[in-house]
Amino acid sequence: MDWLEPYEQNMWDDEDDEDDGGFPFRMKLIDEPHAKKRYTPLTQFFLLLNSQVSNEHVVTYLKINNGRITEEELCEIILHFDERKAILVEDKPIDVLLSRPNKDSLDHIKSLLLNPVIQSLFCGNIQPLEASAAQSYRVLPDKIEPYEDAEFEKVLSYLKKNHKNSSFSLQIREWALSDSLKDSYAIRYFAHHTQAFCLLVNQSARIMYIEMRF
Incomplete structure (x- = not known):
């Protein structure tokens, strides 16, 4: 070959890999009921990345830049998961943990051409x-x-x-x-x-x- x-x-x-310098961190549930989901290739990629393993405990990590979750990340990735948590250092998110892809979101992307x-x-x-x-x-x-x-x-x-x-x-x-x-x-x-x-x-x-x- x-x-x-x-x-x-x-x-x-x-x-x-970033070192948080030993700062204490906390975890916070992400709940944005007024935001609307959007379906894009980012949605396809991260939903299928997580759901391809038949294990509800699989976690996908998103690195967050500049301590701020963007609208793109929220509406096109994060809201398509039923379990979503942010890791905060000094009250700013550095990572988001995603698990349990939303069934409606999965069904929707699978009904379309990938x-x-x-x-x-x-x-x-x-x-x-x-x-x-x-x-x-x-x-x-x-x-x-x-x-x-x-x-x-x-x-x-x-x-x-x-x-x-x-x-x-x-x-x-x-x-x-x-x-x-x-x-x-x-x-x-x-x-x-x-x-x-x-x-x-x-x-x-x-x-x-x-x-x-x-």
Whole structure:
């Protein structure tokens, strides 16, 4: 497979991890009854990211910039979850914890055509991970046909903004490593829109995680 090369850098290093300096924090429920939900690719991405694992205790974390939850984050992501809590330091949110995707929101997005990149990422259920040695590989952009998706730019811009000089990793559905995989919309898109796009592959040639480095 000439479109991959071993990638030795630790996929889980996060240069953007912030230290709260030991400040005490508290948690607060987010309740905005007068705000209205909006459905966008951000909604699709974060709902499916959380709901692909059949476990009601799965939590998705949003990093909050500048101590303020934006209208975009509230209406297009947060309000689509039934459990939503903010972590506050000095009364300013630094993270939001989201769980239990709202059923009506899920039903709505599934009744419509999903964005092609999002569908290629989340179409299917994640299988249980087995303990196994794994190798990280970087996708070589010059071996991949580019795919442009103006609609998905909204999602990528948000991830880059909230993970500056860092990366975003997610557990992937059961992708089997094969040459045909390089034709997926997700790989064709991320290979050309990130500084590095990596796959973590186990000994059974199953892709366990993907990572986007910005």
